Amino acid sequence: MSINFKALLLSALILPGLGQLYKGEKIKGAIIICLVNIFLLAALFLVLQGAGQIIAGKAGVADINSILEALSTKNTSARWLLSAFFGIWIFGVIDAAKK
Numbered sequence: 001m002s003i004n005f006k007a008l009l010l011s012a013l014i015l016p017g018l019g020q021l022y023k024g025e026k027i028k029g030a031i032i033i034c035l036v037n038i039f040l041l042a043a044l045f046l047v048l049q050g051a052g053q054i055i056a057g058k059a060g061v062a063d064i065n066s067i068l069e070a071l072s073t074k075n076t077s078a079r080w081l082l083s084a085f086f087g088i089w090i091f092g093v094i095d096a097a098k099k
């Protein structure tokens with residue numbers, strides 16, 4: 001099995017889905033790009049929402065350990081979204097490497 005290094009590098013280092021676009025798989029590349037962006041932006045929104053409550057003082061935390069604990073307990077769904085992001089990223093890299 002030969003490896004398409006240019007497509008692999010595009011998907012691994014620039015944006016997942018670009019390798020598929022480079023190979024001519026336009027629909028698969030567009031779907032991967034959309035899913036990656038949706039999952040990453042949703043996770044970022046949830047993390048910033050939790051951090052905003054801490055910064056505004058609603059959580060009542062004082063030191064860095066309690067801030068990190070508050071963020072880790074409130075953002076379990078953000079962990080799932082980031083896991084889905086990394087899963088799609090790995091799939092995109094492996095799929096782009098295939099010729």
